[in-house]
Amino acid sequence: MTAPEILQARNVSKSYGGVRALKDVTFTAYRGKVNVLVGENGAGKSTLMKILSGAEQPTSGEILLDGEPVTLPSPRDAQARGIGIIHQELSLFPDLSIAENMFAGRELRRGRRFVDARRQRRRAREVLTRLGQERLDPGTLVGELPIGQQQLVEIGRALLEDVRVLIMDEPTSALSSHEVGVLFGVMADLREQDVTVIYISHKLDEFRRIGDWVTVFRDGNLVAHESMSRTDTGWIVRQMVGRDPDSLYVRNSSAVGDVLLEVRDLSVAGAVPVDNVSLTVRAGEVVGIYGLMGAGRTELVECLMGMRKPVTGAVHIRGKAENEGTVQARMGAGLALVPEDRQRDGLVQTMSVRDNILLAIVARLTHGGLLSGGAEQKTAAAKVKDLAIKIPGLSAAVTALSGGNQQKVVLARALLTEPVVLLLDEPTRGIDVGAKAQIAALMADLAAQGFGVLFISSELAEVIAMADRVLVMARGRITAEFTAENVTEEALVAASASDRVLEAS
Amino acid sequence: MTDTHVASPPKGAAAPEPGGPARNPALARAALLLLRGRTLVVLVLLVVFFSAISSEYLTQSNLILMTKHVAINAILAIGVTFVILTGGIDLSVGSIAGLAGMVSGGLLFKGLNVPGGTVFFSVAVVILIGIVVGALVGAVNGLVITRFKVAPFIATLGMLYVARGLAQLHSNGGTYPDLAGDPSRGNTGFHFIGVDSVLGIPVAVWIMVLVAIAAVVVTTRTPFGRRIFAVGGNERAAILAGIRVNRVKIAVYVISGACAALAGLLLTSELGAAYPDTATTYELNAIAAAVLGGTALSGGRGTIIGTVMGAFVIGFLSDGLVLVGVSTFWQSVVKGAVIVFAVITEQAQQRLQSGLAKHTA
Numbered sequence: 077m078t079a080p081e082i083l084q085a086r087n088v089s090k091s092y093g094g095v096r097a098l099k100d101v102t103f104t105a106y107r108g109k110v111n112v113l114v115g116e117n118g119a120g121k122s123t124l125m126k127i128l129s130g131a132e133q134p135t136s137g138e139i140l141l142d143g144e145p146v147t148l149p150s151p152r153d154a155q156a157r158g159i160g161i162i163h164q165e166l167s168l169f170p171d172l173s174i175a176e177n178m179f180a181g182r183e184l185r186r187g188r189r190f191v192d193a194r195r196q197r198r199r200a201r202e203v204l205t206r207l208g209q210e211r212l213d214p215g216t217l218v219g220e221l222p223i224g225q226q227q228l229v230e231i232g233r234a235l236l237e238d239v240r241v242l243i244m245d246e247p248t249s250a251l252s253s254h255e256v257g258v259l260f261g262v263m264a265d266l267r268e269q270d271v272t273v274i275y276i277s278h279k280l281d282e283f284r285r286i287g288d289w290v291t292v293f294r295d296g297n298l299v300a301h302e303s304m305s306r307t308d309t310g311w312i313v314r315q316m317v318g319r320d321p322d323s324l325y326v327r328n329s330s331a332v333g334d335v336l337l338e339v340r341d342l343s344v345a346g347a348v349p350v351d352n353v354s355l356t357v358r359a360g361e362v363v364g365i366y367g368l369m370g371a372g373r374t375e376l377v378e379c380l381m382g383m384r385k386p387v388t389g390a391v392h393i394r395g396k397a398e399n400e401g402t403v404q405a406r407m408g409a410g411l412a413l414v415p416e417d418r419q420r421d422g423l424v425q426t427m428s429v430r431d432n433i434l435l436a437i438v439a440r441l442t443h444g445g446l447l448s449g450g451a452e453q454k455t456a457a458a459k460v461k462d463l464a465i466k467i468p469g470l471s472a473a474v475t476a477l478s479g480g481n482q483q484k485v486v487l488a489r490a491l492l493t494e495p496v497v498l499l500l501d502e503p504t505r506g507i508d509v510g511a512k513a514q515i516a517a518l519m520a521d522l523a524a525q526g527f528g529v530l531f532i533s534s535e536l537a538e539v540i541a542m543a544d545r546v547l548v549m550a551r552g553r554i555t556a557e558f559t560a561e562n563v564t565e566e567a568l569v570a571a572s573a574s575d576r577v578l579e580a581s
Numbered sequence: 582m583t584d585t586h587v588a589s590p591p592k593g594a595a596a597p598e599p600g601g602p603a604r605n606p607a608l609a610r611a612a613l614l615l616l617r618g619r620t621l622v623v624l625v626l627l628v629v630f631f632s633a634i635s636s637e638y639l640t641q642s643n644l645i646l647m648t649k650h651v652a653i654n655a656i657l658a659i660g661v662t663f664v665i666l667t668g669g670i671d672l673s674v675g676s677i678a679g680l681a682g683m684v685s686g687g688l689l690f691k692g693l694n695v696p697g698g699t700v701f702f703s704v705a706v707v708i709l710i711g712i713v714v715g716a717l718v719g720a721v722n723g724l725v726i727t728r729f730k731v732a733p734f735i736a737t738l739g740m741l742y743v744a745r746g747l748a749q750l751h752s753n754g755g756t757y758p759d760l761a762g763d764p765s766r767g768n769t770g771f772h773f774i775g776v777d778s779v780l781g782i783p784v785a786v787w788i789m790v791l792v793a794i795a796a797v798v799v800t801t802r803t804p805f806g807r808r809i810f811a812v813g814g815n816e817r818a819a820i821l822a823g824i825r826v827n828r829v830k831i832a833v834y835v836i837s838g839a840c841a842a843l844a845g846l847l848l849t850s851e852l853g854a855a856y857p858d859t860a861t862t863y864e865l866n867a868i869a870a871a872v873l874g875g876t877a878l879s880g881g882r883g884t885i886i887g888t889v890m891g892a893f894v895i896g897f898l899s900d901g902l903v904l905v906g907v908s909t910f911w912q913s914v915v916k917g918a919v920i921v922f923a924v925i926t927e928q929a930q931q932r933l934q935s936g937l938a939k940h941t942a
Contacts, residue, residue: 383820407823421821426814426881435811436822438804446802473934489822 081143082107082272083128083159083241088137090123097123099296100137105241110263110273112283112304115293115316116508121276124293125243128274129161130154158240162233162247166226170219175200177218178233203232206265208258222370224255231262242266243274246506253368253534253569260286278508280309281537292316316509325513325541327560328520328529332544333359335395336528337380337411337497342389344379344552348372351552353389357497357528362519364543365532367572372552373532374416377499381413382406394496407436410496414486414503416532422486423474430456430470433488459488463518480511487518497528504538516542536565548572609933616930620874620890620923624897631901638904645783651896652789653844653851655889657863658870659796660840662888663833665871666800668813668880669733671837673722675863676744677715678845679856683748685711685846686757686855689768701766708774712842718744719838723831741864749857757855775850785847789889792840796885809833813880869916870895873923875930894919 083105090098098120105111113121126132128139130148138145141157148154151161168177175196184199186192200214207228218226227247234242247259263273263286277283283290290307292300292315300315337357344350350372357363367373378384380391382403391398393409415421424432433456434441441451456470465484467477474485483503490498500519504512519529519542533539539546546563548556548571556571615622632639657674664671688707692699702710718740725736762768777784800806808829811819819826844863849855874891876883898919902912 381821403820404823404825413821415821420815421817424811424814424818424881426877427810431807431810435807435819435824438807442804446798447804447807493823 080107081105082141083274084140084143085124085128085134086138086140088124088127088134088139090120090127090132091135097296098127098134101293101296101298103291103298104301105272105274106289107272108267108270109288110267110275110286112287112290113274113276113293114278114280114283114290114312116510119293119316119508120296121293122245123296125161125245125274125276128154128241129159129243131161155237158238159243160234160237160239160241161243162230162245164246166223166230168218168226168229171217173215173217174204174212174221174229174232175214177229178203178214178236180233199236200232203235204228206235207232207262224369228255228258231259239271241272241274243276245276246278247275253572255369256282278506279535280312281535284309313509325538326517326520327541328360328362328523328544330360330524330526332361333526336393337530338392338395339380340390340392342376342379342391343387344372344375344384345387346375346384348375349552350376350379350386353549353552353554355530355547355554357530359496359526359528360523362523362529362531362542362544364539364546365530365549366534366536366539366546366568367532367549369534371549371572373549374501375552376549377413377501377530377532380406380499381411383413407493407495410494411499412490412493412495412497413499414483414490414501416501416505418479418482418486423482425473425475427474428471429460429465429467429474429477429485432474432485433459433492436489437492455492456488459492463488463491464514478508478511480507480514483507483511483515487515491522495527497530498522500529500531502532502534504533504535512538536568539563539568540565613930613933616926616933617875619926619930620887620894623919624890624894627894627897627901631897631905634905635901638901643900643904645781645786647897647900648786648893649783650900651892652783652785653847654863654866654870654896655789655892656792656840656844656847657860657867658874658888658892659792659885660837660844661864661867662871662874662876662883662885663796663800663809663836664733665868665876665878666809666813666880666883667830667833668816669726669830669833670737670868670878671719671722671834671841672734672737672864672868673718673740673744674837674841674844674867675860675865676741676748677718677838677841678848678860678863679858680718680744680748680751681711681715681842681845682849682855682859683751683757683857684714685771686760686849687751689760689762689771690757690855692766701763701768703767704762704770704773707768707771708846711846712839715838715840715842715845716835717838719834719836719841720831722838723834726834727827727830745857745861748859752855752857754857756857760849760853760855771850772853773850775847775852785851788843788847792843793885793889800885805829805832810881813882815881866895869920872927873920875923875927877927891923 081104085101085103088098088101089096101120101124103124115121123132127134130151130153139148140146146157148157169180172180178200179196184192184195197214204210204212204214209225209228212225218229221229231247266273275283275287284304287304290302290304290312291298292312294316335356335358339353339355342350342353348370353376365373375384379386382401382405385401393411398405398409424435430452434452438447441448441455453470460467460470463484465481465488467481474482477485503515507515519531523529540563544560546558546568547554548568550572556567558567628639637643657678661671661674685707688702688710692701722737722740725731726733760771762771774784774788779787800809808819808824811822811824812826812829816826845860848859852859870891871883871888872878872891873894874884874887874889876888895916898916899912902915
């Protein structure tokens with residue numbers, strides 16, 4: 077049953093300054109298997125992967141490859157030994173083609189000085205075919221691809237090398253379920269070819285489909301290592317957070333009140349259009365929008381927030397027609413958006429935690445035209461306490477916070493605008509399980525206070541567990557609507573791939 | 582509810598672990614403090630260095646003279662700092678200064694032709710008109726950048742030529758040689774702002790102080806100031822926070838234009854005549870002062886005080902080099918090297934800062 081071990085970290089510890097990120101960890105990756113690593117953010121998985129890929133050196137302990145002790149002084153040395161890594165953040169050149177990206181830094185040559193573009197394109201095409209993307213032209217600029225295909229290009233880059241161990245750090249966080257399916261197919265192929273995969277993921281429902289072994293990290297310790305078949309989701313979550321998974325998502329159960337947001341026949345033009353969408357959100361209601369990347373979900377909420385101009389359609393907030401489509405007008409009418417990409421659209425990285433929280437309402441915190449430091453401090457501190465944001469101090473740089481706490485900062489800013497309907501675009505993306513539970517609890521709590529909550533999610537389990545009503549979007553249209561009672565995973569997946577339009581009732 | 586226990590931080594500075602990025606936090610903090618105040622440190626070093634070489638450097642009269650030289654560049658640089666904080670750049674300030682000088686000089690020298698004769702305005706009105714002209718040119722910059730989505734570098738490079746051309750057209754390339762005015766026209770006293778002193782300090786220096794104080798208050802104590810930093814730090818986030826980004830951008834170019842015009846008026850007053858080539862290439866000194874003072878060209882980071890200090894470093898360095906008899910060619914070389922060195926230390930500061938932030942987080 078046990079496959080031979082190929083890569084092992086033995087008694088590895090790593091300290092940054094006085095903080096011990098890894099504590100005497102012994103981790104084994106089995107040859108030709110998919111070894112899944114899970115754990116909350118900061119649990120030590122990424123640190124271990126950096127050590128195994130040569131980007132960091134352990135403070136103590138050793139690394140064994142095929143049973144031989146090795147040192148990996150740099151990523152290049154690790155690559156030379158057949159250890160490749162795909163990072164969570166894409167490192168591609170948007171203005172170069174797919175083929176040029178794949179061969180960047182190790183171009184195929186013709187003669188000594190010239191790039192053999194034709195051979196590169198041919199090899200790139202082979203790799204794309206292997207990734208199930210045979211229709212993709214290797215000459216396409218990477219910047220023109222949707223994010224999911226960009227991720228596949230990144231993976232293709234690693235496949236060009238002769239990899240024996242491929243480390244993937246959350247490669248599916250931006251992929252649609254179709255693309256995830258393709259990726260898992262590739263991983264299964266790699267496994268057939270005796271390539272070892274080390275796969276870091278937050279998505280419980282996904283990695284259970286593909287993993288052979290699962291290793292759980294918590295607080296810099298390796299707390300569990302088990303064959304996937306002998307585990308279940310509940311067991312894994314318990315190991316990760318040290319408590320029961322049933323408490324993970326809190327269901328809203330408050331009484332539903334008046335219609336707060338009504339959208340009628342809204343259409344937005346563009347690369348990803350929104351096509352005749354109608355929906356309502358009532359007070360005390362948590363409405364989920366499920367759909368794949370590129371279904372128009374983000375475009376829909378951005379249009380509601382006044383960041384995109386609609387072609388047609390009407391928006392009513394608290395029964396009043398909102399004709400002026402600016403961010404300021406929509407904010408004044410009672411909408412607030414927590415964006416999908418908090419680094420790009422949410423945080424001002426050069427500002428402190430306090431200034432980020434107060435950004436949307438600074439004009440209210442003045443005394444005789446000048447900012448009132450006392451009022452600022454008090455307002456920000458109150459929200460930090462409300463949302464239990466963990467910060468070193470209000471004047472700390474916002475970039476020093478963990479993902480979950482950064483998300484709460486963006487949420488705090490949105491709540492300070494005193495919205496009646498809160499729009500949340502993938503509110504739990506890229507944050508750990510503990511923080512997810514907190515955000516979910518906050519959403520339920522807001523609904524109980526009489527807010528309307530409209531959230532977008534790509535995670536089936538999350539939508540099913542949290543939403544009172546689920547709308548499914550595909551190709552810019554709403555294709556299905558379910559209640560908490562009749563929603564199932566299968567129905568959601570089917571509707572998200574559907575062309576059928578739900579007749580507006 | 583998350584009871585994840587974080588490793589307890591080391592007590593005191595005696596962290597036994599080797600090889601961490603911030604091995605000695607106390608030392609790192611001291612270095613950071615030094616880097617943050619580096620413009621001041623450099624300024625003090627300059628004064629110490631030049632006064633050791635030349636006994637004339639650290640005299641009251643020379644200090645006042647040098648500060649007066651600093652004043653004009655500092656006012657330009659304060660305006661440019663507003664623009665750079667939003668992530669933009671303003672290359673047109675030297676030309677705006679020249680144009681404002683010509684417009685005001687023309688009004689004083691030959692008046693304004695209106696149907697039925699020539700009108701002369703009082704000096705206060707002339708100064709006001711000069712500043713309004715600068716603000717309007719700045720508004721054009723802002724509109725071109727926000728309405729037509731032209732990159733600030735290009736838009737203001739264009740304005741650099743346009744405004745200079747307008748300055749030359751104003752007099753057909755000539756000079757307005759006499760700005761003293763005439764008591765019968767009620768327009769005497771233009772020399773007050775550029776030549777006279779109050780309480781032994783040149784008026785230009787007082788004006789610089791007032792402009793600097795106003796700019797500090799606006800940037801640090803008003804919602805508008807906060808919005809400037811937000812737009813420069815992350816424009817998309819600023820939009821979503823309900824900030825009217827285009828308005829903020831237009832406003833900073835207006836401020837920059839007005840500051841440039843004011844500097845042009847001071848310079849024209851000091852010279853006693855309006856030349857169309859006044860303040861040519863001054864935009865580079867202004868940008869250099871801002872950068873030297875720690876303003877990040879990427880936006881969102883910088884201070885007015887830093888910019889003023891930067892202007893002092895540039896001014897005291899130039900005058901010091903002149904005083905000890907270094908050739909103008911070498912002055913140029915030294916100035917350039919200092920600017921690049923300043924940016925290098927800025928990078929070091931950012932690295933150290935984020936290192937320490939991770940350490941405390």
